[in-house]
Amino acid sequence: MLLNLPTELLAQVLRQLEPDEFYVFLFVCKVTRSTALTTKSVLLAQLHALPGIKEGLEDLSTERLAVEYRKRATQNLCGMNVFADVAKFAPRFTNIKIKECVFLQRCHPRLAVVLRDEPAVRLYTLFEDHFRFEAELRPEDCNPHTGGAEMDVVKVAFSEDEDVAVLYQYKLPATTDDEIKRSSFVEEARRQSMNTLQLVCYKKLAANHRPRLWSSYVHETRDIKRSRDPGSVPISLALSKDGTAAISWRLLKPTETELTTACLYNRRKYTMDTYGYDPSPRETIFTRSPVPPRDREFISGMQFLSDRQQILLYTPDCPIHSSYANVISGDSFDGTTLRNFEQVQLLNYGNETFTSEIDLKIGMPFHGAHEIFVDDAGADQCRKSWLALAIYPGDQDHGASAWIVLGIEELAHQFCDHLLSTDLGRRRADTWTPVCRLDGFEQGSSSVGTVMVLSQDNKHIAMASWRRLLIWTIEPPELDSGREPLENGRQYSYFSNRGASVNGSASHISPVELPNSAVIHKLAFVGEDTLYAITDKGLVRWNIGPEAKASREFCGLDVASLPSCTQHHFIDSVVAGQVGHISFDSNDDDDDAAIVTS
16 A cells, blocks of 8 residues: 555655664565655654764765665664564573573673582683683582582672682581581581681683683682671672672671671782682671661672772662772771762653652763863863763652763863773762663562663663563764754754653653563673573573574574583583583572583
């Protein structure tokens, strides 16, 4: 029926389509595609509906507009809800349960995998089209067949230098009451073993060739004691560049002000360099600054900043840290944590009206800019600006929402260090103002919470809430330079005409929802066009690049080709370049997973 319409009416229909609908429509019919890409008014309407700087578009020819449209449509992931390639990695007939999985975001992210009932940590590197086994790490003295003690992996963490920290606990053999009664030493040994964990740090080796970059024989060990609460359980682990470790504990007997407690464990350089073992590292307990009782928090995650001057503390309901602590050195750290809230006046959005400033959780800035300008008095001034993600937890009047906010610091030229560090942005910005709202954000209500991650160049923001996977696309330099309103005061030059600020309301960016049917636990980008997720059904990879063609791939192997995981030479038998497949066991109530290696 559309082909029977006059060209003018067909062009009018094409102008009204949403960007995703228009992009997919180009692949439906050759006639409509020709009309769409050769009609200037249609191209201008669709370009204005996409985020990006708009100035100068009217001066371009139709051919140049068609090229510019293809470029911006690809950048904004138009049609990826249909055209994204999806690859799922899972075994066909069997599951090997996974106890712990950890991502380290890099150009090629690292993945650490721990199997249940095994003391080994297996390391992988993720690439655009495969992932590669790197090493297996296990303590030397954990083999009971050679006289060692049995151990379980409790938590795993990476440092920024890619060292691997593993927290172990002893597995005690069953002991009868008669054995305990015959010797008080047996009872005392069991008690101390139950209250003592081992923190083992495996150092990444510097090598000029491909072989293993980690080794079980290059490690340091610290004894960690449950000093405050013998029944406490480790919840999260973090490791800094200099070897300082942080552990959060879930208290067996929570207090009115604490559900968890977090502790810092220092690395004594001489002791470690000489003996490689410290039976009593110094412990510093985090103490919270005075807060109302409603701010009683469950610390579910921690992260050291790359400069080790701060440690960030996370709660399970928010992907942005809720508090932080200054860590200058192990000797000067007092353990006091500070709230990560900034008073920001949000703009109205839809039916939501914000009449006063509210508290926002602001993440670490992902983009910064420095410029020199001359003020009204003729003096040179410096202006630093930072873009950051911010989360509003919501209240009884407003739902939870995600924002991109702008922080600005201005100072005299002679007092400026002219250095731009995103780590310093959150601490130095004088004011924070909202730039835009991220449509579709959801506050996770499950134990998984909300998972958010930025791509390598910060052009994509991915969010997972249970089975829903959204991606927003931004251009940070253009977003920063295009934040000023146009002369008519009705829209910002960067945002689409359908998401721009009108009558003082908030500008907003619409997401693309990727196809997904599994519960997402963690996310990691490889570059800008590949996204990995650990789900309850396995490891999933999405290709959202310009060459995506809506392919669906399932990779799995028969049980006959699965090596025995109980053999110590399991990883030694794996050659470089082989591909592993991971999946969670959805039949259990817990979040176990399975791994198969081809």
